[in-house]
Amino acid sequence: MSQLTSIQAQKLMGDLHVVISDAEDLLSATADDASEAALEVRKHLQERLNLARAEMSRLQSTAAQTAKEVGVAAEKLVHEHPWTALGLAASLGLAMGLLITRR
Secondary structure (H helix, E strand, C coil), X not given: CCCCCHHHHHHHHHHHHHHHHHHHHHXXXXXXXCCHHHHHHHHHHHHHHHHHHHHXXXXXXXXXXXXXXXXXXXXXXXXXXXXXXXXXXXHHHHHHHHHHHHC
16 A cells, blocks of 8 residues: 555545534434434444544544654754755755746
8 A cells, every 4th residue: 555645644634524524413413313223323423433533633643753753864864964965955956946947
């Protein structure tokens, strides 16, 4: 399975928030329906929502921890090889400048 990019992960988190919100609205809208089937569906949906919230929280904390680790590794690399980092940044800036001016 491929790793999610930051943008994809943010979009996924936003989509999950919307789904959870919609499901909570559905639960509220059907609160007056007291039939056996509706109660069972509401109970099952509430359990799933709780699991989704817990998973979303876990994913957010994992993403934050990974971002911190990447930042620390990048900082360490730049401190160990400052001239290489400077050359890479200058090359990247030059390439981006050339691409932008071609438009």
